[in-house]
Amino acid sequence: xxxxxxxxxxxxxxxxxxxxxxxxxxxxxxxxxxxxxxxxxxxxxxxxxxxxxxxxxxxxxxxxxxxxxxxxxxxxxxxxxxxxxxxxxxxxxxxxxxxxxxxxxxxxxxxxxxxxxxxxxxxxx
Ligand SMILES: [Zn+2]
Numbered sequence: 001x002x003x004x005x006x007x008x009x010x011x012x013x014x015x016x017x018x019x020x021x022x023x024x025x026x027x028x029x030x031x032x033x034x035x036x037x038x039x040x041x042x043x044x045x046x047x048x049x050x051x052x053x054x055x056x057x058x059x060x061x062x063x064x065x066x067x068x069x070x071x072x073x074x075x076x077x078x079x080x081x082x083x084x085x086x087x088x089x090x091x092x093x094x095x096x097x098x099x100x101x102x103x104x105x106x107x108x109x110x111x112x113x114x115x116x117x118x119x120x121x122x123x124x125x
Contacts, residue, residue: 008119015111018119020047025115031107038066038114051118069113074102 007021017023023044031037043050081098102109 012112012115012119015115017044017047017049017051018122019049020044022046023049025051025118026111031111034107037107038110040114040118049122065117066110066113069116070106070109073109073113077102077105 008018011018011021015025017025023041023046025040025044026037027039027041028036040051042052078098081101082094
């Protein structure tokens with residue numbers, strides 16, 4: 001199914017299947033409980049697209065890839081918040097606030113990173 005870039009972005013942000021954009025990637029709708037935050041379905045419930053490899057919990061190298069993407073996203077967040085607060089000279093508040101934001105968004109960021117990774121993986125495999 002052909003999709004626009006905006007459509008793909010929306011599917012990623014909603015953690016939807018890379019192929020059809022309808023089925024869910026994650027078993028739980030919520031990021032909680034944290035120990036199953038990154039548990040994915042084996043295949044899309046709508047179109048049958050395989051989401052994870054047979055017999056393995058994750059695609060190879062996924063932890064490394066997820067960490068790298070989380071790191072990149074965290075930097076984007078830091079820079080955006082820094083940009084918002086740079087005018088009033090409050091570096092320490094900006095830094096503390098960014099840290100709180102990044103830490104509290106961590107489960108969501110990890111999901112987002114894994115989703116991006118799955119999209120990249122499925123696109124090129
Ligand atoms: Zn699907």
